[in-house]
Amino acid sequence: MSQSVLHFALVGNPNCGKTALFNCLTGAKAKVANYAGVTVEKRSGPLAGLSRPAELIDLPGTYSLYVASPDEQVARRVILGEMAGEVRPDVLVAVIDATNIKLGLRLVLELKALGLPMVLVLNLADAARSRGINIRTELLAERLGMPVVETVAVRKNGVGDLQTALRSLAASVQTRTGNLSLPERSEAVESVYARIDALLAECVDAPEFTPRWQDKLDALVMHPVLGVAILAAILLLMFQAVFAWAAPVMDGIETLVGWLGEQVGALLPAGILHDFVVDGLIAGMGSVLVFLPQIIILFAFILALEDSGYLPRAAFLLDRMMRGVGLSGRSFIPLLSSFACAVPGIMSTRSIANPRERLVTIMTAPLMTCSARLPVYALVIGAFIPHRTVWGLFNLQGLTLFCLYIAGIASAALVAWITRQQQGEGNSFPLLLELPNYRWPNLYHFLVGLKERAWIFLSRVGTVILALSIVLWFLATFPHAPEDATLPAIEYSFAGMLGKLIQPLFEPLGFNWQMCIALIPAMAAREVAVSTLATVYAVSGGEDALGSSLAHSWTVPVALAYLAWFVYAPQCLSTIAVVRRETNSVRATLIFTGYLFALAYVAALLVRQLSAIWL
Amino acid sequence: MPSAHTPLHQLPKGAKATIVDIVSHAVFGDMDEQVTLRLKELGFLPGAMLQVIGFGLFGSDPVAVRINGTKFGLRRAEAEKVLATIHPM
Incomplete structure (x- = not known):
């Protein structure tokens, strides 16, 4: 033995x-x-x-x-x-x-x-x-x-x-x-x-002693006014970094994917196999892979904040405010993780002892903008929001992204507040949050965490997204257009038919059928919407090229409505699955899915109508 | 004026105090005993010394204290369970 x-x-x-x-x-x-x-x-x-x-x-x-x-x-x-x-x-x-x-x-x-x-x-x-x-x-x-x-x-x-x-x-x-x-x-x-x-x-x-710099830092970070300003600055820096710092690397990846497409394309004879490999596989996966740098930057921030001991201070500061909407400082960390991905965020709600608060946190976690939404936001923002510096400091695109994040947060607060009005305030397990010593994030541990997250993303590119790219390419290619076709080939394909089938439902939002097609595979992974749009608009040559063809075929109000849709819609089967598992309730899962789709629809409708008036 | 037995959240920032008692609190209902136990397990015992190091965004809720070299954040309701006598500054 x-x-x-x-x-x-x-x-x-x-x-x-x-x-x-x-x-x-x-x-x-x-x-x-x-x-x-x-x-x-x-x-x-x-x-x-x-x-x-x-x-x-x-x-x-x-x-x-x-x-x-x-x-x-x-x-x-x-x-x-x-x-x-x-x-x-x-x-x-x-x-x-x-x-x-x-x-x-x-x-x-x-x-x-x-x-x-x-x-x-x-x-x-x-x-x-x-x-x-x-x-x-x-x-x-x-x-x-x-x-x-x-x-x-x-x-x-x-x-x-x-x-x-x-x-x-x-x-x-x-x-x-x-x-x-x-x-x-x-x-x-x-x-x-x-x-x-x-x-x-x-x-x-053990002498009675804590390093003075720790106490000084606490006096600053936990200061009711300065502390909140510091928190806001950290979050703003994080989102600016995701948008601005990642750009050069993303351009590099795009160039590399384009080059790979050309090299492989040159080896294959023109025909169906060539189109499949170059337009289906390489372009489809490339258009999602390009977001790896943004995801790495986001997780780098989250991991470093987690490791430094700062997060519990932020929870401490925000506790009273979050309690105003029926949550607590404990919900802050799950909600913050949901900015990376709602799945681990929802999983980390385990540390919330109050069942009601936990349920509300689960219900609102997907309103935090996850990294899978970034590709869609980045594409639409890049195509429709001018690249301009405002107030001498921020670029307008980064600011728009920040607003989308805020929209999600504000909606979550509203939803939580409404639930609380309905259910009343129960007594709760004590907050009793330990405020650990600050420390420099451990580099090895940080890199291991980063590698793990990058790997999870890459393995999605290699599996779910690869499979979807193939299915999509098939749907968008067959049946072929007739000899005497006058419209773009894709209009004759299965994808075209499917998009047109559901399009009437989205007519009030102004979505055209191309936009509707993109919503279907995005249920498996939001970021696939980007590669779907690339396929249906038959664009190769990266995000910029796709952006400019979107700019020609969508109006600004519709583009904004599309963004609003993505802020709310539970376009993610894995999130729905994890909600089912965490709540252990079909009813809660149905409510979760239903209310988010309804919210998405109403929000997109409002955004389209209002921006049509104002813009 | 803080009396001899002041609940934690009424202590001024920076104050050092000795815990006198952990009392029951109606807010926690059936859980009250559990909450008392958790507080004690974390070191909030009669005789223990602590220092108030800060307060949350609005008023004295939550309150952060250092006890046995560890810092904790407590909400108003938990803080009300902890009675302490303040040390002269």
Whole structure:
């Protein structure tokens, strides 16, 4: 039985560096998945270098095994072996932020009472040392009866020590099955803390000290007025960057795709295969691939903000305001993640303990402009909004994009507010937000995260979008136009027929049938609307060329109405699927889909009519 | 004037105080005991020292405090559960 897989689990308070440690230990070979039915992101990966096969699992951060919000319950249930489809861990790797030992030790004592083999990791040991915190690890290990290792998130020597500790544990531990049960809570919190204080007095010298720059930064960032100004500036910078900084790289990708099309095209004889490869495959995938730089920039901002410790401050600042519409500071992070993609955003609503608030956050998350909408926005804005500098600082296109983001946010606030009026204010699980120490984002961890996101996008280009490009090219090519055709060939194709079929529905919005065709595959992925438009307008040569042909065939009010449609419409099957899974309710999913489509329709109608009057 | 037992949110910014008691609060209903426990688990125990470091956008809600070297944000309702005596500045 010595070859059976040994399961290790990383457990600890939120934000103590578990995931960074996980990346180091597994070489970032993480499989990212979700807990079935509970959907907190689950990471697991192989733990190399032990005498037997082993797997490491990264559990969601938790303060307690007894009092738990839903995401904390995941950690408890996995540890106890109550989670279906999850093997109970054989060894717990408890992680403590060494600058915050007291809080961490309380959880460690709870875990220790379970009787599983454990290792204690004092992470962020360098930060602790620079604050004059001196931990006698050998004594602590003796008192706790478990090995204690100091690590510095990525520095190799600490991780090496940890690996040594894990190796020696792996040699002695037997895999066992069956559930554990949580012992009755027999000891008052006061007496646990008394034990911890005694332990700390013996093992740790910790001067009362936080770095002054941290406090100064907090005074600034959490200032009621300055803090909000800083937050607004960060968000504006983020959106300007997405638009402006990405441009040169995007031009480069476009040129490259065009060149590739030419090279491959030259190799193929003229005919159906040539058209398929050049116009269908290369142009279709190229037109979506070009948005990779924007997506990378957006995620770079989100990951850096997440890692720096800034986000909880923003949640703190906005809490009162968000409560005004029935949400809380806790909803801020899921909603912010939804700017990248509503799917992880909705998944991260697990950390919202109040079920009603969680539902409202899920319902409004897709109103946050996700990165898949960027290609569509970028295309339409590029074609219809003049490239001009206003107020000497901002470019008008970036500003328009900013307005689209604001429209989504304002609508979300309105929707949340209306729901609250209907349902009344329930009592809520406490906010009790930990405001972690600021730190420089860990470069390795940051790059791993960025790579993961880029990879998710690229694999979509390679799978869903590739398949859709093929289907679309087929729909747009067959049946062929008759010999004596007078109209563009696509009007005779299946795509043309389909677009014309649904077009009457969109007539009041001013959408022509080309625009309607683009909406159909965009249900699988919004960004495909761009490649569809490229196909139906038979344009090759990149976004600029497509933009100029759109500028000739759409009026400005209709283009704006199209943007408004994309602000609201739940044009994304994966989002609908994740709502279904998260709410576990068909009714909620139908309401979700229905209300967003209705909103999209009304908004597009209003925008078209009003802008026709004003412009 | 802050009396000897002042709820957390009524303390001025920058004030240092010692927690005297964690009291029950009708707002939390059946959850009140859970909320008290969570507060205690995070270190909000009678005798613990804390410092008020800031307030949210509007008024004294939420309030940020430092306790045992960790900073937490608490809403008005949670803050009302925590009674403290202020240290002379």
